Amino acid sequence: MPKRVLIVGGVAGGMSAATRLRRLDEFADVVVFERGPFVSFANCGLPYHLGGEIADRGKLIVQSPQRLKQVFKLDVRANTEVVSIDRAAKTVSARNVLTGEESTERYDDLILATGASAVIPPTPGVRRPGHFTLRTIPDMDGVMEWITKRNAKTALVLGGGFIGLEAAEQLHRRGLSVTIAEKNPQVLTPLDPEMAAHVQIELKKHGVRLELSNPVERFEDASTGASIAVLADGTRIPADVVIVGVGVRPESKLAKDAGLEIGTSGGVKVNSRLQTSDPHIWAAGDLIEVTHGVTGRPAVIPLGGPANRQGRIIADNICGNDSHYRGTLGTAVVRVFDVTAAVVGANEALLKKIGTPFQAVHLHPNSHAGYYPGAKPIALKVLFDPESGKLLGAQAVGEDGVDKRMDVLATALFAGLTIDDLAELELCYAPPFGSAKDPINLAGMAAQNVTNGLVTVAQWHQVPALIAGGAVVVDVREPGERDGGIIPGSRSIPLGSLRDRLHELPKDKELLVHCASGQRSYNACRVLTQHGFKCRNLTGSFKTWKAAQQSA
Numbered sequence: 001m002p003k004r005v006l007i008v009g010g011v012a013g014g015m016s017a018a019t020r021l022r023r024l025d026e027f028a029d030v031v032v033f034e035r036g037p038f039v040s041f042a043n044c045g046l047p048y049h050l051g052g053e054i055a056d057r058g059k060l061i062v063q064s065p066q067r068l069k070q071v072f073k074l075d076v077r078a079n080t081e082v083v084s085i086d087r088a089a090k091t092v093s094a095r096n097v098l099t100g101e102e103s104t105e106r107y108d109d110l111i112l113a114t115g116a117s118a119v120i121p122p123t124p125g126v127r128r129p130g131h132f133t134l135r136t137i138p139d140m141d142g143v144m145e146w147i148t149k150r151n152a153k154t155a156l157v158l159g160g161g162f163i164g165l166e167a168a169e170q171l172h173r174r175g176l177s178v179t180i181a182e183k184n185p186q187v188l189t190p191l192d193p194e195m196a197a198h199v200q201i202e203l204k205k206h207g208v209r210l211e212l213s214n215p216v217e218r219f220e221d222a223s224t225g226a227s228i229a230v231l232a233d234g235t236r237i238p239a240d241v242v243i244v245g246v247g248v249r250p251e252s253k254l255a256k257d258a259g260l261e262i263g264t265s266g267g268v269k270v271n272s273r274l275q276t277s278d279p280h281i282w283a284a285g286d287l288i289e290v291t292h293g294v295t296g297r298p299a300v301i302p303l304g305g306p307a308n309r310q311g312r313i314i315a316d317n318i319c320g321n322d323s324h325y326r327g328t329l330g331t332a333v334v335r336v337f338d339v340t341a342a343v344v345g346a347n348e349a350l351l352k353k354i355g356t357p358f359q360a361v362h363l364h365p366n367s368h369a370g371y372y373p374g375a376k377p378i379a380l381k382v383l384f385d386p387e388s389g390k391l392l393g394a395q396a397v398g399e400d401g402v403d404k405r406m407d408v409l410a411t412a413l414f415a416g417l418t419i420d421d422l423a424e425l426e427l428c429y430a431p432p433f434g435s436a437k438d439p440i441n442l443a444g445m446a447a448q449n450v451t452n453g454l455v456t457v458a459q460w461h462q463v464p465a466l467i468a469g470g471a472v473v474v475d476v477r478e479p480g481e482r483d484g485g486i487i488p489g490s491r492s493i494p495l496g497s498l499r500d501r502l503h504e505l506p507k508d509k510e511l512l513v514h515c516a517s518g519q520r521s522y523n524a525c526r527v528l529t530q531h532g533f534k535c536r537n538l539t540g541s542f543k544t545w546k547a548a549q550q551s552a
């Protein structure tokens with residue numbers, strides 16, 4: 001008897017499992033149930049059709065059931081929802097959502113890849129006409145049709161996460177005037193605030209209105225049929241269309257109803273082989289609880305890459321090839337107009353919350369050799385264990401070369417590398433692509449300088465306390481650079497004249513030294529330390545400090 005495998009959910013995790021199963025077992029009977037009208041569609045591409053960047057809607061539908069049957073001999077049933085699981089009988093009940101027709105299907109193995117559902121906040125009026133979530137092709141079609149029919153001019157995006165930002169950028173590209181309302185004091189919470197600030201600056205530069213820490217309290221009906229978002233401070237923002245993007249939660253009802261174990265994070269609990277508490281039921285993707293690759297704690301991390309890899313691992317295990325999932329690092333990237341923001345691992349906020357000791361360095365290296373045209377600065381933050389030097393997380397924002405650096409850092413984190421390894425990584429270099437000391441090497445070197453005791457660093461958020469404690473702020477930039485702003489109270493002693501002006505500085509007080517990016521101030525700190533001064537280098541220096549001020 002051929003093995004019968006049923007798969008619930010026909011997109012990332014489900015379809016990856018289905019096609020791998022077929023490659024491993026030509027004779028298995030594989031049936032995929034998908035509640036929606038499309039399988040194997042590019043959910044990650046949906047925002048880009050809104051703005052016309054992916055002009056052809058058809059490109060988002062990667063495979064059709066017919067093609068999957070032809071090529072992979074898969075029985076794909078779109079518009080069919082699995083409504084219950086009978087674990088004792090090893091059957092599921094499925095209902096055709098168009099006809100209401102029901103059937104009972106037997107399985108040897110069952111794969112749940114039901115994804116996540118959009119969180120709808122309890123804000124009064126949030127379900128008004130013209131308000132959409134953006135998870136499926138019908139959702140996207142709904143937004144497009146509404147915008148066209150209503151000749152929409154204004155949009156409000158509720159939530160400044162990855163999808164909210166992508167939607168905001170694309171609606172702006174389409175010519176709408178866009179507001180992002182975010183209840184937190186920053187967008188993109190996987191980034192720390194001083195890093196997210198660079199994204200906020202970019203949004204404002206392009207005319208996107210940002211309402212941070214000012215949640216929408218209710219939506220009212222404008223006389224035109226549009227919505228009016230009433231914010232906590234009373235501000236009223238008219239919106240012809242609203243995108244609700246405040247997050248997702250595992251679509252776990254089917255699993256819960258079947259009595260499968262649910263983890264503390266709300267995702268379905270699986271072992272490293274991605275088996276649920278029932279050994280014949282497997283689960284992948286946004287539905288499951290994973291182990292956070294840095295903290296080792298349970299987490300729900302909804303991303304496309306993990307979902308696809310998990311589907312493949314399940315197929316391997318079902319076909320007798322022992323395969324294990326090693327945890328999720330949360331490697332993510334988003335483009336917001338001209339900047340790219342990317343993140344991996346744990347951020348400072350998470351490390352503080354769970355009490356993990358860490359040290360952080362900020363840098364602003366160029367994406368490639370500064371003398372070669374087109375180099376752009378990258379704001380880079382690297383977090384590491386101060387004892388072992390092991391990498392804990394990284395964040396980067398910039399116009400060029402951000403994704404490449406973050407992929408190197410994600411690989412380093414996956415491999416358990418340390419900051420010493422980063423300093424020594426041999427990365428490709430020619431002037432159009434990088435520098436002889438790549439930003440990754442520089443991050444490792446800057447971190448080594450801290451762990452080796454060559455320099456003590458201060459973080460941007462420590463500045464007020466250090467000044468209050470009597471620290472003297474020394475700005476070693478050239479005087480002209482101070483025209484672009486200063487840290488209040490700072491003394492200007494350019495690096496080139498520092499050795500001649502040491503007598504101007506007190507030896508009984510701490511010196512908080514900064515330049516533009518932290519590199520010249522590191523050199524200054526080396527001079528000062530060797531002359532007997534007590535000093536700290538402001539890591540990331542003025543650029544990081546200024547961005548952080550703008551985030552407030």
Ligand code: FAD
Binds near residue numbers: 014
């Ligand atoms: P999905 O791909 O969502 O598939 C689950 C499917 O299961 C759904 O189609 C659903 O209809 C179906 N289903 C649910 N219940 C049932 C049932 N009872 N019976 C039958 N079918 C059912 N991730 C990234 O890493 N990078 C990105 O750039 C990115 N951009 C995104 C942009 C958007 C707009 C969205 C919505 C998501 C984005 N993601 C991105 C997230 C990524 O798409 C998901 O993490 C990934 O698709 C999860 O895969 P999955 O198989 O768990 O769920």
